[in-house]
Amino acid sequence: xxxxxxGLVSALALTTSAVAQEAPEEITIxxxxxxxxxxxxxxxxxxxxxxPGVEINYIKVGGGGDMLRAIAADQxxxxxxxxxxxxxxxARGLPIRGTMVxxxxxxxxxxxxxxxxxxxxxxxxxxxxxxxxxxxTTHYLLLQALADEGIDPASMxxxxxxxxxxxxxxxxxxxxxxxxxEPNLDKTVVDGGNIxxxxxxxxxxxxxxxxxxxxxxxxxxxxxxxVELFIKAECEGIDYxxxxxxxxxxxxxEELELSLPDATRMMRGTGxxxxxxxxxxxxxGTEEDAGGFVDTLIxxxxxxxxxxxxxxxxxxxxxxxxxxxxxxxxxxxxx
Amino acid sequence: xxxxxxxFAERLKEKYLTRSTYLSMTTVIVMFVAWEFVTATGLAxxxxxxxxxxxxxxxxxxxxxxxxxxxxxxxxGVSLLRILVAFFAAVLVGIPLGILMGLNRDARALLxxxxxxxxxxxxxxxxxxxxxxxGIGEESKFALLFLAGLPGIIITTTQAIxxxxxxxxxxxxxxxxxxxxxxxxxxLPAAGPTILxxxxxxxxxxxxxxVAAEIVAATAGIGWMIWDAAKFLLSDVVIMGLIVLxxxxxxxxxxxxxxxxxxxPWEAKTKQ
Numbered sequence: 366x367x368x369x370x371x372g373l374v375s376a377l378a379l380t381t382s383a384v385a386q387e388a389p390e391e392i393t394i395x396x397x398x399x400x401x402x403x404x405x406x407x408x409x410x411x412x413x414x415x416x417p418g419v420e421i422n423y424i425k426v427g428g429g430g431d432m433l434r435a436i437a438a439d440q441x442x443x444x445x446x447x448x449x450x451x452x453x454x455x456a457r458g459l460p461i462r463g464t465m466v467x468x469x470x471x472x473x474x475x476x477x478x479x480x481x482x483x484x485x486x487x488x489x490x491x492x493x494x495x496x497x498x499x500x501x502t503t504h505y506l507l508l509q510a511l512a513d514e515g516i517d518p519a520s521m522x523x524x525x526x527x528x529x530x531x532x533x534x535x536x537x538x539x540x541x542x543x544x545x546x547e548p549n550l551d552k553t554v555v556d557g558g559n560i561x562x563x564x565x566x567x568x569x570x571x572x573x574x575x576x577x578x579x580x581x582x583x584x585x586x587x588x589x590x591x592v593e594l595f596i597k598a599e600c601e602g603i604d605y606x607x608x609x610x611x612x613x614x615x616x617x618x619e620e621l622e623l624s625l626p627d628a629t630r631m632m633r634g635t636g637x638x639x640x641x642x643x644x645x646x647x648x649x650g651t652e653e654d655a656g657g658f659v660d661t662l663i664x665x666x667x668x669x670x671x672x673x674x675x676x677x678x679x680x681x682x683x684x685x686x687x688x689x690x691x692x693x694x695x696x697x698x699x700x
Numbered sequence: 701x702x703x704x705x706x707x708f709a710e711r712l713k714e715k716y717l718t719r720s721t722y723l724s725m726t727t728v729i730v731m732f733v734a735w736e737f738v739t740a741t742g743l744a745x746x747x748x749x750x751x752x753x754x755x756x757x758x759x760x761x762x763x764x765x766x767x768x769x770x771x772x773x774x775x776x777g778v779s780l781l782r783i784l785v786a787f788f789a790a791v792l793v794g795i796p797l798g799i800l801m802g803l804n805r806d807a808r809a810l811l812x813x814x815x816x817x818x819x820x821x822x823x824x825x826x827x828x829x830x831x832x833x834x835g836i837g838e839e840s841k842f843a844l845l846f847l848a849g850l851p852g853i854i855i856t857t858t859q860a861i862x863x864x865x866x867x868x869x870x871x872x873x874x875x876x877x878x879x880x881x882x883x884x885x886x887x888l889p890a891a892g893p894t895i896l897x898x899x900x901x902x903x904x905x906x907x908x909x910x911v912a913a914e915i916v917a918a919t920a921g922i923g924w925m926i927w928d929a930a931k932f933l934l935s936d937v938v939i940m941g942l943i944v945l946x947x948x949x950x951x952x953x954x955x956x957x958x959x960x961x962x963x964x965p966w967e968a969k970t971k972q
Contacts, residue, residue: 430931437747437933457933458747496917500931519769524917525928526836534836534917673768674932 389588391420392595395432395441397576398425398528400547400631401468403445404620405613406602415594427527430500436461442584443595445576447502448658452666455687456679460582463658463688465596466643467576469636471565474503474574476544477535477558484542484561487511491520493541496534499525500674502574503544505665506567508672513570547631548621565634573661577688589692596696600640607637641697644690652690659684750936755943758936767937768928770920772944779914779922780948782838783906786845790902794850795895798857799887808858819851823909827916836917848909849902856898860891889964896960900953907949922948 394412396403406412413421424441426432429450435441436459445467446454454461478484482493487510497504504525511518526534528549534540535553542561543553554560564574578599585592606613610632618628643649650656662684669675706714732752738744739751746754762772770778801808818826827844834840864887872886888895914923922945929937 433933434930453932459933499928522919524836524919525924526917530831530836530916533832537832537835539836539917669932 387588387590388416389419389442389584389591391422392416392442392584392591393422393424393440394595395424395426395435395444397429397432397445397447397467398427398548399468399576400473400617400621400628400635401576402602402606402613402637403467403599405605405616406599408616408620409602409605411598411601412595415598416591419591427529428498428501430498433459433500436579436581439581442581444579446579447505447576448574448661448665449502449505449669450500451577451579451687452662452669452679453500453675454579455662455683456666456669456675456677461579461687462582462585463649464578464580464592465599465640465693466638466648466658467578467599469568469638470502470546470574470576471568471634471636472560472563473550473631473634474506474544474546474564475550475560475634476503476507476542476562477550477553478542478561480557480559482541487514487516490542491516494522494524494539496524496526496531496540496543496545498527498531498545501545502564502576503546505668506564506572506574507544509572509668510562510567512668547634548623548627551623551627551631563634572664573657575658575661577658585689593692593696596640596692597699600696603637603639606632607639640693643693644697649688649690649693651694655685655688655690658688662687747933748935750939754936755940758934758940759944762925762937762940767925768919772922772925775920775922775925775941776944776948778920779910779945782841782845782913782921783903783910783952786842787849787899787903787906789842789846790849790853790906791899794853794898794902795857798854798895798898799861799883799891801854801858802861802891803887811854815851815854818847823848823912827912831916840916841913841918844909844913845906849906852902852905853895853898856901857891857895860894860898861887864890889966892964893960896956896964900956903952903956904949907945910945 392412394403394407396407407423410421413419424435426435426444429447432444432446433450433454436444436454443464444461447470451463482489484490484493495507497507507523508518524534524540526540526543528545531540531543531545532549532552535543535558536556544562568574578596580592580595610629614625614629614632617623617632618625621628623631638648644651644656646654646656648656649658659681663678663681666675666678670678735749736752739746739749750758759772761767762775764771766772767775797811801811823844826847827840830840830843830847834843868886868890869882872882877885910921911923911926914921915927918924922941926938926941926945929935929941
């Protein structure tokens, strides 16, 4: 009894102090294990710079499926999601909002095929074993590409593996092809593989894939200023990436334990969009006039419904409500 | 007073409609009503705890049209095959090893370090290594399930054999029993009930690692279905899968007890 009263008192004390300071004690950022400017922001401590006195925790998350679980379990405040997991999360009513463009996916995500298997077209994949992390951008593109070519996915063996497991299975010779992303992608290319298709080519075919920054609704309601501070830090990271390619490559190399040439190449495979440009029609758009991301999310969720992965597609309004440009607009206006 | 033989219906009633059965049924009903209540009143978030109806619909849908290319029956069948093959392998290896270790102090000293070392290792950690050695196919899944089931059987068998009073063996030997007779007519019957308990525990351990085993590169199996559905936040499928998995576990356990009663009728008698 005594314990619970003590607990109650300290809980009250915490709430009142939080309201008084209007600052979170700590924030947890889940970042995807891929090559984008979040690594720069993390490495340079930019979030910390804008949030003095707040404890910043970074958690590395393997892929979209794991990120969805982390969000559902309320383990992070900020996260990043590719368009398929975003569509899944929004459709299933996860309490999140999209804040900004983290990156556009080009050849940093690609399909690698075993050179000695002579795979020249998607039709050649019949009877082969192909791996992709299910529910991710690349799994979506693989199924989309097969659908476009009129090839039955059942004519090949498509396995669900996480990126590091793909690299492991590849080195053992268990799989013939895989569509996934750096930094693990390179391990397969140097080990008897060659790039057959990239996510950038699929973007030109009308299937753009990207990662969007998300924030938990509860956090955004409690600390809207801190959402803007977070975006500000990430925008600075993106600008740094664009303006200082050499230094950025060094940071990527350090963060992902890569060689400098590898880091430089992977960097080029990722599209970075300056924050002011993110408010244009191709990307987030503005609060009044939503951009192309909404169309991508609709197309993605329709596709997932056709794959029996989602019960039904959310409405256009649901996706427009999900993408909140206001914070980004404030940040860009304040620059 | 003349004692009449109980009729079939009476025997059935006596056997199945006991106080324990009623109490167990009460637990199930209370849990179900609570589930229905928290979902119907909106106390629970639908995303995390869907209503019983939604789970039932997911169940019917999985049976009729399947989940990602395979019907629920196939998923359950694939998993049960993995479980049973691993379990029988664990029994075939574990019981002889357990008897050996129970009878022979040197064998125990030689083998126990291996078992004691890997037994507490988390299955996922062990699995990474197994995938590296055996690949992403059935071999690594079988190995993980087998290794999960093995220690329980070995340890209980060893313990059971070891605690049989030596006088039993000596009495049998005095009557001219050979070592095979000893095992068949003294050790196994005396240790049987404890070995059976070990087998049930071991089956439970195999169940606990099933989802872990089916995470890597499976395309069918009830564990894979649960894992895959979680990725797409299909919580109705997740809960349905867990219930189905649990029920198969209960059914297998009951089957094992029945087999135990049949193999060791003296044990079933003493319980009554």
